[in-house]
Amino acid sequence: MAQALRFLSPPATSPTLPKLSTLAPPLFPLPSLPSRRRSLGLRVSASSAPPPHLSILPSDDGSAAIDVDAVTEADLKENGFRSTRRTKLVCTIGPATCSAEQLEALAVGGMNVARVNMCHGTREWHRQVIQQVRQLNEEKGFAVAVMMDTEGSEIHMGDLGGAASAKAEDGEIWTFSVRASNDPLPERTITVNYDGFAEDVRVGDDLLVDGGMVRFEVIEKIGPDVKCRCNDPGLLLPRANLTFWRNGRLVQERNAMLPTISSKDWLDIDFAISEGVDFIAVSFVKSAEVITHLKSYIAARCRDNEISVIAKIESVDSLRNLEDIIRASDGAMVARGDMGAQIPLEEVPSAQQKVVMLCRQLNKPVIVASQLLESMIEYPTPTRAEVADVSEAVKQRADALMLSGESAMGQYPEKALNVLRSVSLRIERWWREEKPLEAMELPDIASSFSGKISEEICNSAATMANNLEVDAVFVFTRTGDMASLLSRCRPDCPVFAFTSSTSIRRRLNLQWGLIPFRLSLSDDMESNLNRTFSLLKARGMIQSGDLIIALSDTLQSIQVMNVP
Numbered sequence: 001m002a003q004a005l006r007f008l009s010p011p012a013t014s015p016t017l018p019k020l021s022t023l024a025p026p027l028f029p030l031p032s033l034p035s036r037r038r039s040l041g042l043r044v045s046a047s048s049a050p051p052p053h054l055s056i057l058p059s060d061d062g063s064a065a066i067d068v069d070a071v072t073e074a075d076l077k078e079n080g081f082r083s084t085r086r087t088k089l090v091c092t093i094g095p096a097t098c099s100a101e102q103l104e105a106l107a108v109g110g111m112n113v114a115r116v117n118m119c120h121g122t123r124e125w126h127r128q129v130i131q132q133v134r135q136l137n138e139e140k141g142f143a144v145a146v147m148m149d150t151e152g153s154e155i156h157m158g159d160l161g162g163a164a165s166a167k168a169e170d171g172e173i174w175t176f177s178v179r180a181s182n183d184p185l186p187e188r189t190i191t192v193n194y195d196g197f198a199e200d201v202r203v204g205d206d207l208l209v210d211g212g213m214v215r216f217e218v219i220e221k222i223g224p225d226v227k228c229r230c231n232d233p234g235l236l237l238p239r240a241n242l243t244f245w246r247n248g249r250l251v252q253e254r255n256a257m258l259p260t261i262s263s264k265d266w267l268d269i270d271f272a273i274s275e276g277v278d279f280i281a282v283s284f285v286k287s288a289e290v291i292t293h294l295k296s297y298i299a300a301r302c303r304d305n306e307i308s309v310i311a312k313i314e315s316v317d318s319l320r321n322l323e324d325i326i327r328a329s330d331g332a333m334v335a336r337g338d339m340g341a342q343i344p345l346e347e348v349p350s351a352q353q354k355v356v357m358l359c360r361q362l363n364k365p366v367i368v369a370s371q372l373l374e375s376m377i378e379y380p381t382p383t384r385a386e387v388a389d390v391s392e393a394v395k396q397r398a399d400a401l402m403l404s405g406e407s408a409m410g411q412y413p414e415k416a417l418n419v420l421r422s423v424s425l426r427i428e429r430w431w432r433e434e435k436p437l438e439a440m441e442l443p444d445i446a447s448s449f450s451g452k453i454s455e456e457i458c459n460s461a462a463t464m465a466n467n468l469e470v471d472a473v474f475v476f477t478r479t480g481d482m483a484s485l486l487s488r489c490r491p492d493c494p495v496f497a498f499t500s501s502t503s504i505r506r507r508l509n510l511q512w513g514l515i516p517f518r519l520s521l522s523d524d525m526e527s528n529l530n531r532t533f534s535l536l537k538a539r540g541m542i543q544s545g546d547l548i549i550a551l552s553d554t555l556q557s558i559q560v561m562n563v564p
């Protein structure tokens with residue numbers, strides 16, 4: 001009940017919007033502002049006078065600090081609110097991008113999340129990358145989050161005895177063996193990580209490397225060795241994924257019983273907790289239980305639950321149990337690489353669309369991953385088809401796009417990131433200009449009355465933001481929930497999310513349209529607003545007359561105002 005009362009904003013701070021005919025001349029003439037800003041200042045000028053008690057005061061705690069990175073700051077100063085990118089970008093870090101300078105170049109280029117894949121590299125290597133990202137954040141004000149991606153216990157090849165790749169030619173006979181050996185491997189021999197491999201496969205099965213990049217047929221089994229003939233030649237890469245198919249269907253036998261989180265994964269998870277990563281992405285999720293289990297494991301070890309769990313949707317089982325898995329997780333990834341090895345390729349696009357839609361409905365951030373710009377591993381420009389694929393993911397309004405090999409080991413990581421950024425910006429602008437009909441209804445998701453209030457406030461605020469064409473929504477949030485609820489509505493303007501936690505700030509950086517800032521929040525909404533206005537104005541990120549909607553999760557209120 002108390003919250004229901006608080007939902008009614010205090011009268012002095014909730015200006016009712018006047019009818020257009022009653023508008024008074026602007027109280028804050030803005031001669032030097034771009035025309036759009038000026039017209040907005042005019043349109044709502046009657047409500048633009050700050051309530052008397054909202055006058056700008058010097059910062060009350062003396063710290064006057066607000067954490068924002070130089071790139072966001074420059075973008076806002078130069079291009080204004082409308083041009084900020086809404087789609088977030090995840091970069092897989094690998095040998096091509098692991099130095100401090102390379103990581104900084106990616107952050108400057110728009111990387112919101114750095115992903116390390118525990119399939120590759122040593123623990124020491126991962127530790128260095130994570131620490132360098134943290135240092136970059138501390139020194140330059142970035143909020144780049146770190147995502148640790150588990151190896152999972154699917155079947156994969158060994159590391160090719162240190163070779164970068166091996167070529168399998170048509171008709172060649174190769175041996176796939178479960179023998180563990182430290183000695184150099186005989187020619188055309190590949191080790192396999194799964195002990196049951198030789199028992200599970202049958203003569204006549206198709207063995208697919210990386211979902212069909214190379215294809216073999218099983219011709220003979222000799223103890224732990226499986227002889228295969230290459231039918232589709234190609235390049236074998238270290239630790240490539242292996243699937244086997246019988247009569248046109250993926251074989252799921254004892255290999256289907258492999259645990260989603262292996263013993264090695266648990267050690268990697270302990271490592272991730274001790275290094276303070278922001279997200280753990282779980283490979284080959286099959287059911288919601290494993291996510292629930294991991295979340296309680298983290299909760300028992302981690303103050304304030306500061307790690308979010310992302311379910312990677314890449315197996316047949318994850319698609320079968322999709323809704324339960326997404327409900328249990330803090331977000332999802334459409335991991336199209338392995339997904340395309342587990343279901344027919346022509347089913348991948350509709351699976352992507354389904355996951356993206358469901359995540360938005362359930363208010364979970366979703367990442368579209370793998371092969372977005374695959375050709376840019378080798379070439380400095382993408383194919384037209386790749387640009388169309390990126391556009392499609394942006395049109396689906398996914399929270400984030402991910403680079404894999406393009407940034408981990410490609411020749412043009414920064415160029416690839418630049419393509420994601422410019423295509424996102426262009427398609428987002430197209431969306432705002434064309435306003436395509438959005439077929440999606442957002443169902444009620446709150447499970448408590450106070451959650452319901454927050455949801456209603458955010459839905460209304462997003463509608464108001466679009467109808468009034470405001471410049472930005474400001475949300476003061478302790479938990480980040482209200483920022484997520486606003487992001488879910490995909491409003492036309494950016495959402496400035498102010499939170500006192502650096503960890504929440506980083507995790508909000510995965511979500512569509514949010515520009516997260518760290519600011520020590522007080523319980524007094526007016527003081528928060530005043531400090532924000534003066535700090536952002538002092539840095540030239542907002543100007544007098546900009547029209548904003550302000551929300552707070554402590555006050556449960558909506559205010560519309562011009563920046564004084």
Ligand SMILES: Nc1ncnc2c1ncn2[C@@H]1O[C@H](COP(=O)(O)OP(=O)(O)OP(=O)(O)O)[C@@H](O)[C@H]1O
Nearest residue numbers: 092093094095117119120121337338404405408409
């Ligand atoms: N830390 C690393 N060290 C060396 N190479 C890496 C590293 N991370 C990624 N790579 C290279 O980049 C490629 C693409 O990265 P990506 O993370 O998509 O891996 P993947 O092997 O396809 O597995 P996953 O299905 O988990 O994504 C890898 O196959 C590998 O060659």
Ligand SMILES: CC(=O)C(=O)O
Nearest residue numbers: 335336337338369370
């Ligand atoms: C990202 C990942 O794991 C995949 O696409 O398979």
Ligand SMILES: [K+]
Nearest residue numbers: 149150151283
């Ligand atoms: K992985």
Ligand SMILES: [Mg+2]
Nearest residue numbers: 314335337338
């Ligand atoms: Mg995968």
